[in-house]
Amino acid sequence: MPIYEFRCESAHEYERSVPISARDQDLTxxxxxxxxRRRISAPRLSRLGSSAGRLxxxxxxxxxxxxxxxxxxxxxxxxARTTTDPRHARLPRP
Ligand SMILES: [Zn+2]
Structure with a gap:
């Protein structure tokens, strides 16, 4: 998932990894x-393909x-062994 920048009404800025389909939703x-709200910026896609990004x-x-x-x-x-009766071992197997 790409990382987007968000900024609240008190001007706190932070980054969050958000699915592209939910990028326009407001966060807390x-x-x-x-x-x-999401700030207009380039999504950080450089992590895609790396092992850390895949994880x-x-x-x-x-x-x-x-x-x-x-x-x-x-x-x-x-x-799983379900029986100990030796006659069951002679039964036909699928
Ligand atoms: Zn805030």
């Missing part, structure tokens, strides 16, 4: 709580759409 100033984008994305996993990432799947 972290220092005084007043409404902060920040992935973190922001997972906040809204967390991934669902069925095992620990990187772990090998283990076959």
């Amino acid at each position: 100033c972290p220092r005084c709580g007043a409404t902060a 920040l984008d992935r973190t922001a994305h997972s906040a809204h759409e967390p991934g669902v996993v069925d095992r620990i990432p990187g772990a090998r799947p283990t076959a």
Whole structure:
């Protein structure tokens, strides 16, 4: 996500990484709580493509759409043994 500059009514300036689709929404100033509007400036896109930028984008994305996993990432799947009856081992397998 690009970084935009915001300025509140009390002239506090700060930068925030905001999705392009939400760039025109007003934010709350972290220092005084007043409404902060985006300043017209060039979005900082230089971070895009870097590993730090990808990490920040992935973190922001997972906040809204967390991934669902069925095992620990990187772990090998283990076959669940459900029976100890030896006759079940002779049953046909799919
Ligand atoms: Zn402020």
